[in-house]
Amino acid sequence: MRPSETLLRKLFMLRIELNNYMVGREKEIDATLASLISGEPAIFISPPGTGKTKMIELLSNMIEARYFYYLLTKFTEPDELIGPIDIAMLREGKYSRITSGKLPEAEIAFLDEIFRASSAIRNSLLDIILFRRVYSGNGYLRIPLLTLYAASNEVSLESEDAALYDRFTIRDFHGPVGMDQWTELIRKGIALEAFDAGNRPKHLNSEEVRQLQAMVKLRAAEAPENPSLMNKYIEAMAEMKASGIELSDRRKIKTIFVASAISFIYQEGSISLDSLGDAIRLAAPYTEEDLEKVENALLKVGLASYEHRVRQLRTLEAELTNLIERAKAVPAESNIRALNEVVSKSVLILERVGENQRLKSYASQLQEKVEVGKEVLDKLKGESDGKG
Secondary structure (H helix, E strand, O other): OOHHHHHHHHHHHHHHHHHHHOOOOHHHHHHHHHHHHHOOOEEEEOOOOOOHHHHHHHHHHHEEOOEEEEEOOOOOOHHHHHOOEOHHHHHOOOOOEOOOOOHHHOOEEEEEOHHHOOHHHHHHHHHHHHHOEEEOOOOEEEOOOOEEEEEEOOOOOOHHHHHHHHOOOEEEEOOOOOHHHHHHHHHHHHHHHOOOHHHOOOOEEHHHHHHHHHHHHHHHHHHHHOHHHHHHHHHHHHHHHHOOOOOOHHHHHHHHHHHHHHHHHOOOOOOOHHHHHHHHHHHOOOOOOHHHHHHHHHHHOOOOOHHHHHHHHHHHHHHHHHHHHHHHHOOOHHHHHHHHHHHHHHHHHHHHHOOOHHHHHHHHHHHHHHHHHHHHHHHHHHHHHHHO
């Protein structure tokens, strides 16, 4: 197995294990991994208690890399993040910081409640994100950061936060897990409490992540030579602009790096239109209200994103569940006809999904429900023929 194949296999297994512990967070896990292997910072916007911190903490336990976490408040001082001034060195006339265990030595960092940061911290973070460096008195200190994650309960609309927020290429908005997944949430949540990071092998180390980042950059550099991909991308951006969502020049470029990362997550040989659509959905929205506009723009140009297709499959599954019960309870002609129509529609959708790895688990669940629906229809038809 070639080195690149080994890395992709490790990335694949990392994604599987993360999904084994999290419920209904496939999109968030993909965003997390896309940030990791592209180096593009990611921010997660969701209500309290929806698993943001747990997800990043879980990732850090599965990778051999130095991890730094900090919960920001409006009273947090820059020294708490980048390290205090070394008084002993200062007495000798040298200005330096004690950075042990702080952000400057971290390879993966997670800053919770990012919009509570003071202006001094925001300025430091801009330097860290843009140049991977911190100022240390006599000059800048290069830092080994692989990526930076942040979280907030809501998007700050304050002008002073705009510059920092704009630097987060990947923006994920999510809410609590749906009622149909509550049992699974509780089961996995209890298992997660018993997770012992110390006794588990790491999937990747920091050097391997850097190798993946290099592969992502190389593939992104090849994207402009793919006319069909670029034409579809420009078409999507034009459609979004028409609906009031215009990407900055920097974000137009960064989105391609995210698409490249997603293509590696799904073991693709190049950036597919699926990966492009998923990347646009992560990079284009400014607020949660923008999601629908972005989704509609993607649909108009034929770039249905992962979220839309998952929603479509799960909606059909829920409809089938409901119609199966109705037809069994009241085998009226209208109920049987409705069930037959949704079964037929589901079969067509499943044919379009094919072997798409993104949708495999959802397609399998729908397929199981389709088989049940067919059995019910056959049984009701047999009973009807018997009466005839």
